[in-house]
Amino acid sequence: MKRSLLLAAALLSTSLAAADKPATPSPGEIVAAAPAAEWVRIAADDLLVMDLAPGPKGQARQVVIQLIPAPFSQGWTGNIRKLAAAHWWDALSVYRVQDNYVAQWGDADGEDKARARALPAGLVAVPESAYLAPFAPGMFRYRYTNWGRSEAIIPRGPVMLASDGSLPEPPPAINHGDAYATSVGFASGFAVAMRYAPSRGYLDPLAGSDADQPEAVWPVHCYGMVGVARDMSPDTGTGAELYAVIGHAPRHLDRNIALVGRVIEGMQWLSSLERGPAPMGVYTDPADRTPIVSVRLASELPAAQQPRFEYLSTESESFLRYGDAIANRRDAFFIQPAGGVEICNLRVPVRRVKE
Amino acid sequence: MKRSLLLAAALLSTSLAAADKPATPSPGEIVAAAPAAEWVRIAADDLLVMDLAPGPKGQARQVVIQLIPAPFSQGWTGNIRKLAAAHWWDALSVYRVQDNYVAQWGDADGEDKARARALPAGLVAVPESAYLAPFAPGMFRYRYTNWGRSEAIIPRGPVMLASDGSLPEPPPAINHGDAYATSVGFASGFAVAMRYAPSRGYLDPLAGSDADQPEAVWPVHCYGMVGVARDMSPDTGTGAELYAVIGHAPRHLDRNIALVGRVIEGMQWLSSLERGPAPMGVYTDPADRTPIVSVRLASELPAAQQPRFEYLSTESESFLRYGDAIANRRDAFFIQPAGGVEICNLRVPVRRVKE
Numbered sequence: 001m002k003r004s005l006l007l008a009a010a011l012l013s014t015s016l017a018a019a020d021k022p023a024t025p026s027p028g029e030i031v032a033a034a035p036a037a038e039w040v041r042i043a044a045d046d047l048l049v050m051d052l053a054p055g056p057k058g059q060a061r062q063v064v065i066q067l068i069p070a071p072f073s074q075g076w077t078g079n080i081r082k083l084a085a086a087h088w089w090d091a092l093s094v095y096r097v098q099d100n101y102v103a104q105w106g107d108a109d110g111e112d113k114a115r116a117r118a119l120p121a122g123l124v125a126v127p128e129s130a131y132l133a134p135f136a137p138g139m140f141r142y143r144y145t146n147w148g149r150s151e152a153i154i155p156r157g158p159v160m161l162a163s164d165g166s167l168p169e170p171p172p173a174i175n176h177g178d179a180y181a182t183s184v185g186f187a188s189g190f191a192v193a194m195r196y197a198p199s200r201g202y203l204d205p206l207a208g209s210d211a212d213q214p215e216a217v218w219p220v221h222c223y224g225m226v227g228v229a230r231d232m233s234p235d236t237g238t239g240a241e242l243y244a245v246i247g248h249a250p251r252h253l254d255r256n257i258a259l260v261g262r263v264i265e266g267m268q269w270l271s272s273l274e275r276g277p278a279p280m281g282v283y284t285d286p287a288d289r290t291p292i293v294s295v296r297l298a299s300e301l302p303a304a305q306q307p308r309f310e311y312l313s314t315e316s317e318s319f320l321r322y323g324d325a326i327a328n329r330r331d332a333f334f335i336q337p338a339g340g341v342e343i344c345n346l347r348v349p350v351r352r353v354k355e
Numbered sequence: 356m357k358r359s360l361l362l363a364a365a366l367l368s369t370s371l372a373a374a375d376k377p378a379t380p381s382p383g384e385i386v387a388a389a390p391a392a393e394w395v396r397i398a399a400d401d402l403l404v405m406d407l408a409p410g411p412k413g414q415a416r417q418v419v420i421q422l423i424p425a426p427f428s429q430g431w432t433g434n435i436r437k438l439a440a441a442h443w444w445d446a447l448s449v450y451r452v453q454d455n456y457v458a459q460w461g462d463a464d465g466e467d468k469a470r471a472r473a474l475p476a477g478l479v480a481v482p483e484s485a486y487l488a489p490f491a492p493g494m495f496r497y498r499y500t501n502w503g504r505s506e507a508i509i510p511r512g513p514v515m516l517a518s519d520g521s522l523p524e525p526p527p528a529i530n531h532g533d534a535y536a537t538s539v540g541f542a543s544g545f546a547v548a549m550r551y552a553p554s555r556g557y558l559d560p561l562a563g564s565d566a567d568q569p570e571a572v573w574p575v576h577c578y579g580m581v582g583v584a585r586d587m588s589p590d591t592g593t594g595a596e597l598y599a600v601i602g603h604a605p606r607h608l609d610r611n612i613a614l615v616g617r618v619i620e621g622m623q624w625l626s627s628l629e630r631g632p633a634p635m636g637v638y639t640d641p642a643d644r645t646p647i648v649s650v651r652l653a654s655e656l657p658a659a660q661q662p663r664f665e666y667l668s669t670e671s672e673s674f675l676r677y678g679d680a681i682a683n684r685r686d687a688f689f690i691q692p693a694g695g696v697e698i699c700n701l702r703v704p705v706r707r708v709k710e
Contacts, residue, residue, distance in 0.1 A: 056411060099623045100578050128690060177532040179695035223455050223603040233690045247626075248578040248603050248699050252684055255691040268454045268630040271602075275623040329607055335483060335588045336610040340534035342697075344603050 024330040027322050031349045034318035039310040040189060041353075042066050047298035047307060048084060048261065050105075052094070052269055053291040063244075063266035064298075064307055065226055066350070068259060069188045071133040072219050075126030076228050076258045079239035084297045086120035088240065093289035094273060098281025100247030103270040104229055106240050108289060123238050130236070131255045132216040135194070139217065140185045177340065180251040183214065184343040186314035190262070191343050193220050193254060219259040222249050222344035224267050228258040246271040249344040264309055264350045312349040322349070379685040382677050386704045389673035394665040395544060396708075397421050402653035402662060403439060403616065405460075407449070407624055408646040418599075418621035419653075419662055420581055421705070423614060424543045426488040427574050430481030431583050431613045434594040439652045441475035443595065448644035449628060453636025455602030458625040459584055461595050463644060478593050485591070486610045487571040490549070494572065495540045532695065535606040538569065539698040541669035545617070546698050548575050548609060574614040577604045577699035579622050583613040601626040604699040619664055619705045667704040677704065 025033065046069065052061040067077045083089065095108035109115040178184050181193030194214035221227065225245050230237035236258060244263050263270065273290055276283040283289050298306045312319050327341040380388065401424065407416040422432045438444065450463035464470040533539050536548030549569035576582065580600050585592035591613060599618050618625065628645055631638040638644050653661045667674050682696040 097627075099626055131691075177534040179532045179697040179700075180693050232687060249697075251697060251700065252681070252689070252693045254693070256689050271454055272452075272627050272629055274627055326607070332587060334607070334611050336486075338535050338607045338609070342534040342604075342606060345534075345606065 025325065026331050027325040027329075030318055030322045030325055031312060034312055034316065034349075038313050038316035038318050039351075040313050042264075042309045042311065042350075044299040044306055044308075045081075045297055047309065048080065048295060049298050049301065049307065050089070050266075050295045051293040053293055055269070061266065061269040062307075063269055064264050064309070065261045066264045066309070066311075067261040068190055068219060071136065072188070072190070072192075073126075073130065073228075073258045073260050075124050075130055076237070076239045076260045079123045079126075080242075080260060081297060082120055082122055083238075083240055084295050085300070087294065087296075088117070088120060089292050089295035092117070092292050094270065094292065095276075095289045096243075096280060096282045097246070097270075097273045097275050099275045101245075101250060101281065102227075102243040103246050103273055104241065104243035104281075105290075105292060106229070106242060108286065110241060119238060119240060123240075125238075126236050126258065128234060128236055131258060132218050135214045135217055139187050178343060180220070180254060184220070186319075186348070187217060189311050189314050189348055191220050191222055191346070191348070192217050193343070194218070218255055220249070220343060221245055221251050221253045221257075221259065222262075222347075223247070224263040225259050226261045226263060227253065228260055230257060244270050251344075264311075265307070265352065308353045308355060309350055310353055311351075314348060319348075380680065381686045382680040382684075385673055385677045385680055386667060389667055389671065389704075393668050393671035393673050394706075395668050397619075397664045397666065397705075399654040399661055399663075400436075400652055402664065403435065403650060404653050404656065404662065405444070405621075405650045406648040408648055410624070416621065416624040417662075418624055419619050419664070420599075420616045421619045421664070421666075422616040423545055423574060426491065427543070427545070427547075428481075428485065428583075428613045428615050430479050430485055431592070431594040431615050434478045434481075435597075435615060436652060437475055437477055438593075438595055439650050440655070442649065442651075443472070443475060444647050444650035447472070447647050449625065449647065450631075450644045451598075451635060451637045452601070452625075452628045452630050454630045456600075456605060456636065457582075457598040458601050458628055459596065459598035459636075460645075460647060461584070461597060463641065465596060474593060474595060478595075480593075481591050481613065483589060483591055486613060487573050490569045490572055494542050533698060535575070535609060539575070541674075541703070542572060544666050544669050544703055546575050546577055546701070546703070547572050548698070549573070573610055575604070575698060576600055576606050576608045576612075576614065577617075577702075578602070579618040580614050581616045581618060582608065583615055585612060599625050606699075619666075620662065620707065663708045663710060664705055665708055666706075669703060674703075 046067045048065040048067060050063040050065065052063065055061050067080065089106065092105065092107050094103055094105040096102070096104040107117045109117070178193065182195050184191065184193050186192065194217045219225070223245050227243050227245070228237035228239050229241035229243055239258075239260060242260070244267070274288060275281055276288065278284050312322070323341065323346050326346055328337040328339060330337065401422045403420040403422060405418040405420065407418065410416050422435065444461065447460065447462050449458055449460040451457070451459040462472045465472070533548065537550050539546065539548050541547065549572045574580070578600050582598050582600070583592035583594050584596035584598055594613075594615060597615070599622070629643060630636055631643065633639050667677070678696065678701050681701055683692040683694060685692065
């Protein structure tokens with residue numbers, strides 16, 4: 001079954017290569033054409049709205065963060081909801097910006113007990129075990145395993161749709177070779193990595209049977225992801241000090257720090273901040289910090305001010321085709337499709353909607 | 356032989372885990388302790404010095420780029436030397452900054468024939484075939500192949516030094532699982548990817564025999580890499596319009612665009628620029644562009660103004676140990692070493708030297 005699919009894919013790829021190059025939609029065109037039913041509304045209670053002080057030219061600088069849904073990091077996102085409800089971040093700052101790494105915000109005086117802002121009551125201390133989530137049946141529609149890339153047998157043709165337009169099961173193999181995990185995929189709209197028990201057949205490129213389940217799953221540090229700064233282990237951070245990734249994915253932080261969401265709008269207001277001169281990008285002059293005006297859950301804002309977003313379901317057919325199109329760019333600019341895509345370059349489409 | 360090495364590594368790893376955690380040097384400590392003989396001076400003729408107009412606070416903004424050495428992209432770097440000698444970039448600008456992608460500079464009016472600045476004589480048109488370099492014996496000391504990560508057998512212990520302190524041959528396996536190439540490594544101090552003929556045994560985790568040679572090698576789009584903007588194929592760009600990667604590695608550009616070097620100092624002056632509001636990050640208001648004061652080869656500057664740099668040889672023992680330490684972080688902060696490192700997170704150490 002698996003072998004015949006691979007063979008079919010190879011044949012399909014060959015026959016297309018021999019024919020005239022068909023007009024194929026770009027990744028953006030696939031997303032634009034995705035039916036409404038494939039988009040998932042993000043709940044207002046899952047949106048964190050951070051207003052920074054106006055920029056150097058007086059620009060409004062709003063950063064919108066989508067909190068990560070269950071089963072990931074729920075202890076920390078619970079704390080963050082409490083901190084936002086307490087308006088805890090208001091008049092604090094972005095106090096650390098390290099090039100190709102992170103922009104971090106919260107209480108710049110947090111390590112000085114005499115000057116630190118008191119935390120609201122009711123925050124929980126989350127155990128390190130919560131960096132991982134247990135696998136649950138139905139968690140993924142697609143998983144991709146590390147598999148040495150074979151120019152000969154990984155299909156480079158279009159996505160393998162069946163003749164009636166349905167998706168094959170298992171899905172086509174796209175090379176997601178990953179240096180940090182046995183396997184990667186998407187769960188609840190977020191990029192995740194996973195680990196299998198050593199006895200599992202995780203070298204199988206089309207691992208998809210119920211018998212082949214990962215033993216743990218975790219979100220990964222891609223560009224724009226938001227994490228919880230912490231002290232030395234066993235501290236795991238409360239969620240009061242947060243950072244966003246502004247450079248190449250620091251995947252070595254996976255499973256070492258809690259990830260609690262991703263920036264879905266206004267990322268440039270964090271990524272273009274001046275880098276701090278001290279080690280780790282800390283500003284030596286407090287005047288260089290970027291003031292935070294307020295941080296609110298969108299659900300706390302007046303309805304007219306609530307930003308509304310939706311993301312393309314990572315379980316949808318369009319998402320699969322989008323991933324294929326990114327892995328095998330057929331836009332006119334490209335002369336050499338990659339044949340694969342690293343998990344952090346397969347960014348989940350998110351768009352603002354009016355109501 | 357290979358099997359016994361893996362077994363030895365597994366045993367070593369186990370015995371260390373059972374003992375007390377030894378004090379192990381961090382990646383930075385390994386680099387700091389590397390002997391002088393392991394550092395390679397970068398020739399002044401390979402350094403491109405770009406002075407931008409002072410920053411918003413009057414900061415000097417100098418960006419230093421190391422041009423990539425042979426056998427890579429020599430047609431384009433030859434053009435760039437001519438452009439620098441002609442002072443072609445002086446009084447042009449950084450005219451495009453796209454978040455999580457690139458900052459691009461050159462002639463913002465280059466596409467308007469009436470206003471474009473004339474190019475110097477003698478630039479060559481480089482063929483697309485030059486995106487790849489042929490493999491040459493001795494090109495690599497280490498290569499890493501895509502290999503499904505096995506928690507059980509990829510060593511997590513310290514680097515496998517022989518009892519006399521020498522390095523084993525082949526070197527230890529670090530997971531460099533890569534979504535874009537059969538195999539990755541370092542050549543002439545730069546991260547590269549490579550492709551094998553389909554008949555080669557590239558699933559071998561310790562591929563290192565002379566018989567197992569790649570058929571093509573190319574530099575990869577990591578953070579800070581500098582590339583040559585181009586029009587549609589078969590145009591390959593002259594080198595007049597350049598960009599630096601300011602976000603997550605856009606590896607899909609590999610083999611589609613020439614890479615000509617990397618930013619080795621002053622990266623923050625490009626990465627923290629305001630993002631442009633038009634599609635692809637282009638500034639709609641020319642006043643938003645960042646003026647370029649001058650671009651010179653360091654060899655053209657007065658000796659007192661020449662910046663001097665050296666990089667840690669990617670053929671050195673310290674580089675191997677540095678890579679191992681990054682892949683298996685044992686610093687006190689880390690509770691879960693990754694067990695692998697993606698090629699763009701294994702950044703070649705570069706340092707400024709006095710003379």
